[in-house]
Amino acid sequence: MQERAEQTRRSLLEAAASLFDERGYAGTSISDIATRSGHTSGAIYFHYASKEKLALAVVEGHFATWPPLIERYAGPAATGTPALERLVRLSFAVARAFRDDIVVRAGARLWAERTLIAAPLPPPFVGWIDAVTAMLERAHADGDLAPHLDPERAARTVVCAFFGVHTVSEALDRRRSIEDHLTDLWALLLPSLQARPAAEELLPLARRG
Amino acid sequence: MQERAEQTRRSLLEAAASLFDERGYAGTSISDIATRSGHTSGAIYFHYASKEKLALAVVEGHFATWPPLIERYAGPAATGTPALERLVRLSFAVARAFRDDIVVRAGARLWAERTLIAAPLPPPFVGWIDAVTAMLERAHADGDLAPHLDPERAARTVVCAFFGVHTVSEALDRRRSIEDHLTDLWALLLPSLQARPAAEELLPLARRG
Numbered sequence: 334m335q336e337r338a339e340q341t342r343r344s345l346l347e348a349a350a351s352l353f354d355e356r357g358y359a360g361t362s363i364s365d366i367a368t369r370s371g372h373t374s375g376a377i378y379f380h381y382a383s384k385e386k387l388a389l390a391v392v393e394g395h396f397a398t399w400p401p402l403i404e405r406y407a408g409p410a411a412t413g414t415p416a417l418e419r420l421v422r423l424s425f426a427v428a429r430a431f432r433d434d435i436v437v438r439a440g441a442r443l444w445a446e447r448t449l450i451a452a453p454l455p456p457p458f459v460g461w462i463d464a465v466t467a468m469l470e471r472a473h474a475d476g477d478l479a480p481h482l483d484p485e486r487a488a489r490t491v492v493c494a495f496f497g498v499h500t501v502s503e504a505l506d507r508r509r510s511i512e513d514h515l516t517d518l519w520a521l522l523l524p525s526l527q528a529r530p531a532a533e534e535l536l537p538l539a540r541r542g
Numbered sequence: 543m544q545e546r547a548e549q550t551r552r553s554l555l556e557a558a559a560s561l562f563d564e565r566g567y568a569g570t571s572i573s574d575i576a577t578r579s580g581h582t583s584g585a586i587y588f589h590y591a592s593k594e595k596l597a598l599a600v601v602e603g604h605f606a607t608w609p610p611l612i613e614r615y616a617g618p619a620a621t622g623t624p625a626l627e628r629l630v631r632l633s634f635a636v637a638r639a640f641r642d643d644i645v646v647r648a649g650a651r652l653w654a655e656r657t658l659i660a661a662p663l664p665p666p667f668v669g670w671i672d673a674v675t676a677m678l679e680r681a682h683a684d685g686d687l688a689p690h691l692d693p694e695r696a697a698r699t700v701v702c703a704f705f706g707v708h709t710v711s712e713a714l715d716r717r718r719s720i721e722d723h724l725t726d727l728w729a730l731l732l733p734s735l736q737a738r739p740a741a742e743e744l745l746p747l748a749r750r751g
Contacts, residue, residue: 359568359658445654449568458710489710490726497706501667501698517699525730 342380345370346394349387350439358388358446388443388450395440402426403464416471417478417526421519421539423468424495428515431499432508441499461492469526479528487526494518516540551589554579555603558596559648567597567655597652597659604649611635612673625680626687626735630728630748632677633704637724640708641717650708670701678735686737696735703727725749 348370352361363384367374381387405411406423414422430437443450444457462485469484469491478484498518502511516536524530557579561570572593576583590596614620615632623631639646652659653666671694678693678700687693707727711720725745733739 357658446658449566449655449658458713486726487730489723490707490730493706493710493723493727494703495706496710497702497704497708498699499706500709501702501705504667514698514702517695518702521696521699521731521734525733 345372345377345380346390347435350391350435353391353439353443354435358443358449385450391436392440392443394436398430398437407464407468415477416468418535418539420468424515425540428511432511458492462489465491477528479526554581554586554589555599556644559600559644562600562648562652563644567652567658594659600645601649601652603645607639607646616673616677624686625677627744627748629677630744633724634749637720641720667701671698674700688735688737
């Protein structure tokens, strides 16, 4: 019974996410979500109370995607691989999630439309800047980061540039070419980040996942 | 008489822009704009017909800011200065416009909220990618661009990264530190773009305007 309720919640969340992704928050109604999910409006109000709470659940689902990915590429189990290589691999994993995961895509769109949603949303970017700073500090400690760079400022720049690639890729072709755009970005950034530039060796490997 | 109508239109546009910038499209009403501008709601409907048309005029005002700036830094009169230096100078001029010009700021926010506005908005990024491509092709022809780079792909990457700096700067501190963030971005990108890396000479000069 509990499991069935969990399945209903998940299917409502995914139906809502696909509509928010296509039409935005204002363009999506509870009755659209009912139709798309095959559940009743009553089921939506029972499980999520309001469209606002459902949007908040999608945004929280988006943000909940990152800690396990960060753990996988930056956690204790990953430290056999050089930090800059892990950072590049992580960036491609995030790009694929943005391209393929409907909750991640919808959460990003809702976040951009955050002024419409009264529920408070988690602050963006700060967690990413912290995670990337930790990876660049590791690269610095290992002698792999260009020695004149400040890891925190470089991390903020990497997060900015990465976010820009997402936004522009979304506007140009719904992120279909995001892996190519990300490869072009790293081809310009890596030679400045690496103590011994070798982007042409690292990039083809890291892109594979 | 005509001049007075022009003044009224401009003061309505600026009042609307300051409210759209603060509160977004959905959070701003015609009566808020009337109060802020000191004009009547009737004057707003007379000059702009609807909130949607007023929002469109703000977005068009945003887009109209760029051609004269691009002309100044990339047009025939500017060609005495190396193209990469002109590109960096242009980026700081754009950053300052985003920080200080209320119509530019509001236009950017309305563009992010474009799903709410039925009026069709101009396509973003494409014009910037073309303008930056032309500057990098010039740098390439002058032997100043790293010879292995494709000007168009490098231009797309520069536009992506630049746009990301804007979005993150806005979220972190309403763009107060945007010139510092932009300096950090160029410090990573320029060594890869330049045929003979010398970012440390170019950046302090270009930042001044």
